[in-house]
Amino acid sequence: MNNIAVVIPNWNGKDTLGACLDSLLQQTLEHQIIVVENGSTDGSLEFLRQKYPQVQLVVNQKNLGFAGGVNSGIKHAIDEGCEFVALLNNDATVDKDWLKQLVSAITSNDHIGIVTSKIMSANKIHLDSTGDIYTIWGLPYPRGRGENVSNVYDKDTTVFGASGGASIYRVKMLQQIGLFDNDFFAYYEDVDISFRAQLADWKVTYQPKALVYHHIGATSSKIKGFTTYQTIKNLPWLLVKNVPRQYLGTVWPRFLLAHTLFIGRAILRGHGLYALKGLIASLEKLPKKLRERRLIQHSKPVTNEYIWQLMVHDLPPNAANLRKLRGVYWRLRGKR
Numbered sequence: 001m002n003n004i005a006v007v008i009p010n011w012n013g014k015d016t017l018g019a020c021l022d023s024l025l026q027q028t029l030e031h032q033i034i035v036v037e038n039g040s041t042d043g044s045l046e047f048l049r050q051k052y053p054q055v056q057l058v059v060n061q062k063n064l065g066f067a068g069g070v071n072s073g074i075k076h077a078i079d080e081g082c083e084f085v086a087l088l089n090n091d092a093t094v095d096k097d098w099l100k101q102l103v104s105a106i107t108s109n110d111h112i113g114i115v116t117s118k119i120m121s122a123n124k125i126h127l128d129s130t131g132d133i134y135t136i137w138g139l140p141y142p143r144g145r146g147e148n149v150s151n152v153y154d155k156d157t158t159v160f161g162a163s164g165g166a167s168i169y170r171v172k173m174l175q176q177i178g179l180f181d182n183d184f185f186a187y188y189e190d191v192d193i194s195f196r197a198q199l200a201d202w203k204v205t206y207q208p209k210a211l212v213y214h215h216i217g218a219t220s221s222k223i224k225g226f227t228t229y230q231t232i233k234n235l236p237w238l239l240v241k242n243v244p245r246q247y248l249g250t251v252w253p254r255f256l257l258a259h260t261l262f263i264g265r266a267i268l269r270g271h272g273l274y275a276l277k278g279l280i281a282s283l284e285k286l287p288k289k290l291r292e293r294r295l296i297q298h299s300k301p302v303t304n305e306y307i308w309q310l311m312v313h314d315l316p317p318n319a320a321n322l323r324k325l326r327g328v329y330w331r332l333r334g335k336r
Contacts, residue, residue: 003083004031004103007073011038011063013090014047016215021052023093029100032056032080035090036073039063065185066164074179078171086168088212092119094166095211102168105156105207113173113202114194116162117210120149128214129166131159131206132191133312136247138239138255140191141316143206154208160310161194162204166212173202181237181292183285187230188238195242198310199300225274228266232278235259237289241296244304258322265321 006024010017017035024033033055037045039062048055058072070087077085086102088094098117105115119128129142130153142163144153164180167190177196180189194204236259243251266275315322 002030002032003081004029004086004099005034005073005077005080005082005084006031006086006088006099007034007036007070007077008088008090009036009038009066009069009073010040010044010090011069012040012042012044014040014042014044016091017044017047018051019093020088020090021055023096024088024099025054026096027094027099028097029103031086031099032077032082034058034073034076036060036069038065038069064182067180067184067186067189068182070164071179071182074169074174078175083171084168085171085174087164087166089165089214091215092166093122093213098166098210098212099168101207101210105205105210106168106170109203111201111203112205113170113197113200114162114204115168115207115210116159116204117166117212118153118206118208119163119166119212119214122213122215124149124213127153128212128216129163130208131157131204132161132163132194133316134160134191134195134310135312135314135316136251136254137258137315137319137322138235138243138251139258139316139319140188140238141318146318153206156208157206159204159206160198160312161191162206164190164193165214166210170202173197173200176200177202181241183288184234184237185230187227188234192238192241195238196296198307199242199296199302201301225271228269228271228274229278229281232259232263232266232275233282235262236282236286240286240289241293244297244307246304247308257325258319261321261325 035055036058038060058076074085102115106112116131118130127144127147130144132140133143134140177200181192263275
């Protein structure tokens with residue numbers, strides 16, 4: 001099917017890119033491969049031109065991040081007439097039927113806008129993601145992350161969000177809601193686009209037969225403080241843009257507590273400067289995100305109650321410190 005493209009953003013990923021492309025070249029479903037060369041300095045571009053001449057290249061002169069990078073590839077795919085665009089991290093490999101399973105799922109229902117994969121660690125021991133959740137604390141979390149690989153998540157189901165590292169998107173949906181938010185650069189841009197899809201009444205589903213093996217953190221670990229900066233910067237935008245006003249009074253106070261704790265933990269780890277820069281960057285573009293919010297919320301066809309039901313009414317499973325604080329609060333209330 002020539003109306004399907006797989007977009008791989010690449011920044012200094014030469015060491016893992018070959019295995020990623022080799023797995024795509026073995027797919028059982030016909031497709032185009034588009035690599036977005038995102039300003040690499042490790043010889044990735046020369047490597048691609050020499051070893052993979054069959055791959056289409058979109059070359060950016062500087063690193064536009066995951067969001068800007070994949071947007072470049074998606075636009076190229078749309079210009080090529082593609083109806084579906086899958087995204088894959090350059091440090092991941094896929095089962096030979098990966099794309100076939102994703103396409104089968106997304107074409108099974110016209111209301112499905114995104115389908116995500118069963119993403120495992122490269123050694124196939126632990127899960128990385130089986131779809132994203134979003135909690136009433138304003139915190140997203142990859143479903144199943146860190147758990148041992150098992151059959152617990154082997155049922156296809158609707159989910160709140162999809163991992164941008166290995167999911168397929170319907171072009172018709174993207175043309176309606178817009179592409180990834182370039183301001184996010186990296187981290188939570190996939191939750192943001194999933195949230196916008198849900199608000200526009202597109203469904204997000206999980207296909208457990210679409211198998212992916214991911215070298216977790218292979219890219220982000222190359223830049224000190226990168227995760228801290230992006231997390232502190234992006235999480236407020238995700239909430240501000242997408243949570244319906246009816247529930248801001250519930251979600252926002254919880255989020256402020258969590259966000260403050262994240263900054264405090266960053267300071268203790270010696271990442272206080274990165275956290276401060278992230279906070280400043282977040283505040284600088286807050287007026288822009290509020291303008292975007294008005295457009296998103298004004299045009300949404302779904303009810304606020306529908307979105308509330310999609311959200312998980314608990315903390316993410318990895319939020320140990322917040323759980324302790326909540327436990328203390330509950331005990332104090334019990335004494336009263």
